Amino acid sequence: MSWKCDIIGETGLQFYGKTVASLTHEIKNALAIINENAGLLKDFTLMSKEGVPIDPERLRSVSEKVMKQVRRADDIVGNMNRFAHSVDEPLKEVDLGEILAFVATLSRRLASMRGVSLEARRTASPVTITTTPFFLQNLVSLCLDFAMKAAGEDKTVGLAAEKRENGAQIRFTGVGGLAEVPSNAFPANRAKILLEALRAQLGVDREAGELVLTLSKDID
Amino acid sequence: MRVLLVDDEEELVSALAERLSLRGIDADWVCTCYDALERVESKTFDIAVLDVKMPKMSGLELKRRLQEKCPDMKFIFVTGHGSEDDFRAALSEAGTAYYLVKPLNIQTLIDKMNQVLKG
Numbered sequence: 001m002s003w004k005c006d007i008i009g010e011t012g013l014q015f016y017g018k019t020v021a022s023l024t025h026e027i028k029n030a031l032a033i034i035n036e037n038a039g040l041l042k043d044f045t046l047m048s049k050e051g052v053p054i055d056p057e058r059l060r061s062v063s064e065k066v067m068k069q070v071r072r073a074d075d076i077v078g079n080m081n082r083f084a085h086s087v088d089e090p091l092k093e094v095d096l097g098e099i100l101a102f103v104a105t106l107s108r109r110l111a112s113m114r115g116v117s118l119e120a121r122r123t124a125s126p127v128t129i130t131t132t133p134f135f136l137q138n139l140v141s142l143c144l145d146f147a148m149k150a151a152g153e154d155k156t157v158g159l160a161a162e163k164r165e166n167g168a169q170i171r172f173t174g175v176g177g178l179a180e181v182p183s184n185a186f187p188a189n190r191a192k193i194l195l196e197a198l199r200a201q202l203g204v205d206r207e208a209g210e211l212v213l214t215l216s217k218d219i220d
Numbered sequence: 221m222r223v224l225l226v227d228d229e230e231e232l233v234s235a236l237a238e239r240l241s242l243r244g245i246d247a248d249w250v251c252t253c254y255d256a257l258e259r260v261e262s263k264t265f266d267i268a269v270l271d272v273k274m275p276k277m278s279g280l281e282l283k284r285r286l287q288e289k290c291p292d293m294k295f296i297f298v299t300g301h302g303s304e305d306d307f308r309a310a311l312s313e314a315g316t317a318y319y320l321v322k323p324l325n326i327q328t329l330i331d332k333m334n335q336v337l338k339g
Contacts, residue, residue, distance in 0.1 A: 031323050032323040039239055062235075113276075
């Protein structure tokens with residue numbers, strides 16, 4: 001059991017590191033835009049000292065860009081904080097719709113790098129299970145990573161949760177390239193151990209281009 | 221000096237291009253690697269400033285493709301938070317002097333552009 005715990009710990013750290021690196025990269029971009037626009041405002045004031053009139057409309061537009069990026073950075077920091085708190089409770093009742101929307105938000109930049117769009121579909125009523133939130137986020141992220149690779153550029157990968165008699169299912173749709181992927185490519189060892197820890201099963205529907213993650217109602 | 225700025229953050233490259241223009245530098249910008257490859261078909265640039273991480277094609281791959289089209293073009297790489305691997309890859313492509321980390325200091329960028337053009 002201990003080697004499995006080691007793998008889960010290592011996988012979790014990798015997931016944490018990869019996610020934080022992506023989010024901080026995005027914060028850097030927001031800061032870089034704020035930096036250039038603040039620089040532009042400074043340029044305008046220097047030009048004004050030399051007698052070039054300042055256009056109030058330009059000032060308004062540049063200031064709005066700064067405010068927009070402050071909001072963007074604040075949202076990212078909010079998501080980082082929420083992500084950090086996802087390890088607070090080892091067992092918790094979670095709404096799968098919320099988990100999927102959150103993992104999609106965390107993965108947005110990595111998806112964009114691959115030219116893939118993500119669409120987390122919410123259900124009319126919450127689909128809840130009792131699980132380990134961080135492990136589940138990690139497993140969903142591994143499935144999503146595989147789904148994005150298999151989907152290919154300019155595709156949309158959908159994520160949707162639905163209730164089942166003894167739990168719930170998560171569907172990753174739009175994974176059109178599954179037919180070309182060797183059957184042993186996924187799940188790899190790390191995902192297999194997370195599946196076991198979460199009492200979950202993964203199915204691959206090559207024809208429909210879907211991954212189906214079946215989750216127990218309660219892993220306690 | 222004619223500069224092509226390539227970064228998927230439009231508000232970054234547009235502001236940077238405006239600031240460079242205010243300093244007498246002819247700066248043009250695009251937000252995708254494919255647009256960059258197209259832009260060099262119609263306009264000549266002395267130097268390209270490339271973001272390392274961009275959607276669909278990395279800045280390093282773009283440099284190789286631009287170099288095939290424009291053998292005399294010089295390059296500077298810019299990154300948000302490069303990993304060690306990114307840093308090493310960019311070093312091998314551009315050299316340590318021509319790898320800048322965001323947020324940029326505009327004077328440092330101009331100095332680097334002058335250096336790379338002299339080198």
